[in-house]
Amino acid sequence: MSRLKLNTAEPAAYRAMYALEKYVESTGVSHKHKDLIKIRASQINGCAYCIDMHTRDARKAGETEQRIYALNAWRDTNFFDEQEQAILALTEEVTLIAANHVSNETYNRVAGLFDETYLAQVIMAIITINAWNRIGITTELMPELQK
Numbered sequence: 001m002s003r004l005k006l007n008t009a010e011p012a013a014y015r016a017m018y019a020l021e022k023y024v025e026s027t028g029v030s031h032k033h034k035d036l037i038k039i040r041a042s043q044i045n046g047c048a049y050c051i052d053m054h055t056r057d058a059r060k061a062g063e064t065e066q067r068i069y070a071l072n073a074w075r076d077t078n079f080f081d082e083q084e085q086a087i088l089a090l091t092e093e094v095t096l097i098a099a100n101h102v103s104n105e106t107y108n109r110v111a112g113l114f115d116e117t118y119l120a121q122v123i124m125a126i127i128t129i130n131a132w133n134r135i136g137i138t139t140e141l142m143p144e145l146q147k
Helices: 011-026 031-045 048-060 065-076 082-095 104-113 116-138
Strands: none
Touching: 011 116, 031 048, 031 065, 031 082, 031 116, 048 065, 048 116, 065 082, 082 104, 082 116, 104 116
């Protein structure tokens, strides 16, 4: 049995979710930071549809293959700058919030690098992709193989 398509089964809910996405896209969070957030959260959550979409989007925006391939091991490379590392750590802790919540160390690190507005926008970007991941996984959205 195929699963429902949220946008047709409950269009108002989908529009509300899409409005949140449009808000995130309108913020001052850099495109590169948004891409890293979307890819890393989607990797953790195992959302194949979102991983596919956001890695393709990141490549189009100029992200390198090397950084995309190493993203799940970002701590073990020198490919990511201090701001990106802080955002990736926050993304992981928010995404895995049930495990250990968000540590003071991670929060204070990212808060020391960005003003409150940017930090709030980053948090909303993380929350939004986590919501999309849950929609994609629950409704079994599948990426199409690109040829």
